Amino acid sequence: MNNLYAVDKFIESVKKILQDKPLGSIQWFVLYQSCLGKTYGEIAEASGYGNNYIKEIGSELWQDLSIALGKRVTKKNLHLALNNHLQSEIANGENQLQQKFGEESSLEIVSPDFFSASKIEFPSGPVALSSPFYINRPSLEELVCNEVLQPGCLIRLKAPRKMGKSSLLNRMIAYARDQNYQIVYLDFQEADRDIFVSLDKFLRWFCVNVTRQLNLLPCLDDFWDTEMGSKVSCKIYFEAYLLQHIDDSPIVLALNEVHRIFEHPNIAQDFLPMLRFWHEQAKQDRTWQKLRMVVVHTTEIYIPLKLNQSPFNVGITITLPPFTLKEVQNLALRYGLDWSGNSEGAKRLAPLQAMVGGHPYLVNLAFYHLCQGEMTLDMLLETASTPVGIYGQHLRELLTLLQAEPELILAMEQVIATDGKVELDAIAAYKLESMGLVQLNGNEASSKCELYRLYFSQQFEKQNSANAYSKFTI
Structure with a gap:
């Protein structure tokens, strides 16, 4: 079962089955990864917890499901057990409709193996406790x-x-x-x-x-x-x-x-x-x-x-720190981007990691658009720093904040003028870091990510050209 729609159906099913015994975030993570066919070793590596601890969490999960369903559930037969339960629920629903209306029901049965990107919500607000899109650190x-x-x-x-x-x-x-x-x-x-x-x-x-x-x-x-x-x-x-x-x-x-x-x-x-x-x-x-x-x-x-x-x-x-490349790769898999699951996939994701600096929201936004099939990763990266790119609104909000303090504009111009680090006034450095625009080593600052370097260099160039033209015309 390698698609998110099937996983979502199974997760919703488990929520109903274990409604009297809510699961914690690590339990949901083990369940989600198990539905994707991951081994305990792979789950342990992705979560940062020990292998034995993950096995213990899994064992308790299967035991709780076994008690709730009245039949033995293991990691190996998890797909079959949950699929049978879903089909049983659908059949019961059809029977109830027939009894109520006295005729054949036209209820459509959707295969749990059907993937629909439309089921993935646009990234906005806190990530739900049961969501597979939360990266546990x-x-x-x-x-x-x-x-x-x-x-x-x-x-x-x-x-x-x-x-x-x-x-x-x-x-x-x-x-x-x-x-x-x-x-x-x-x-x-x-x-x-x-x-x-x-x-x-x-x-x-x-x-x-x-x-x-x-x-x-x-x-x-x-x-x-x-x-x-x-x-x-x-x-x-x-x-x-x-x-x-x-x-x-x-x-x-x-x-x-x-x-x-x-x-x-x-x-x-x-x-x-x-x-x-x-x-x-x-x-x-x-x-x-x-x-x-x-x-x-x-x-x-x-x-x-x-x-x-x-x-x-x-x-x-x-x-809160940004995502590492490994965490970005983990999140890509949860969005159903199966090509990201190996070393070659990590190489393809590295430019995205560099572009947004591992910013959790910006990474989620990228994967949302990629799994919708709206664009390729290359197209996304090519337009990322432009006004028509997926990050346009985010970038405009930051520009508006900067423009409120001219000294910050000058400080940011210094940062993007060099590929290395530049020493800034302590207050300017502190404020730019507070905005998430730079990373600091003492008072030495460098651009937080390629996205900000590209966007602000373009904006400052336009502004400087406009100022020069204004002086020339006067």
Whole structure:
């Protein structure tokens, strides 16, 4: 079974079969790879886990499926067992239709071996927990999952947009749930604009949201004291009410899109230090050790807000890395690009890896278009840096950010003027790195990828030509 449609059908079938026993991300990965016919050794190599651990995961999976289906399921007969189950479901559906309408049903049976690229969703937003398109990077996932076990921890996930922050956050939350931790998830994009009018209004909104997600009744007025101030009131509310009225299981407070707060200095200058203080309290107070905080924000926001450094440096910082060539090859296989599965395929993918620098979203976008049959890899690479290429919108957004600060334009011109590294002003280097445009070694910068070097060199050349023409005509 070498196509994604068949795999998707089987995955959906397993979801229904094991609906009372949800699987973790590594279990879905083993199942997906097994459906593709991969050996335990190949799965272990692709995932980064040990061979024995992967075998153990597989063994538990087949046992759970055997119990649920009432017949023995193994890795070898997995295709047959799931295919028989699907055909049985289809037959039962037809029988029910016939019984209901008293006539032959015209239900169309689609072969599970039929591949349809239209079944692949356009890459947008976090990658679903059960999605085969999530690339597991054990060193990253294990670091985050181990850290959330630490009493009173504070984890920061930061990176430019579409690097996979929310996808990683969701997997950490799933892991915490498996540990029976209570989860509170707040996305600051959901907050109305008037919530940010004052610190008091914002903190009351914050406390009410946390309270309801813990299935408690809000009673802010019992703890809120205007004379003590909003921050102290908020602290007392957490300390004397929320953290006291839950059992001993820790709370994971996951705060996503925190850069929305950076846009409101009147809130940020008090709220962020408050989180820092809570984290420090946990070092000496067992009550606060129940609270595990995860803060997620994008770094491009530093540019329009004129920030010369991160407004929130505390706790352990996780910066998401780009995909390696091996991970790019792994993802290509999951998109059904079978030609990518050997050493020759890796050579064909190397120019794409160099073009986008392993940027997770840009790699996914490339494979989406390739598996739709819209273009060849050579065509994609040839047009990648042009306005009509698949990355046009992404590139225009970056250009707009750059144009907001002329000194960054000059700094980026220096970077693309050489194939090597160039020393930049520390602040300019920091901001370009925050945008994901350069990689740094100290203050020495080089272009993050060929895509950015080509695109910005073309744009700067046009701009310089236009300026020269303007001076000439004057």
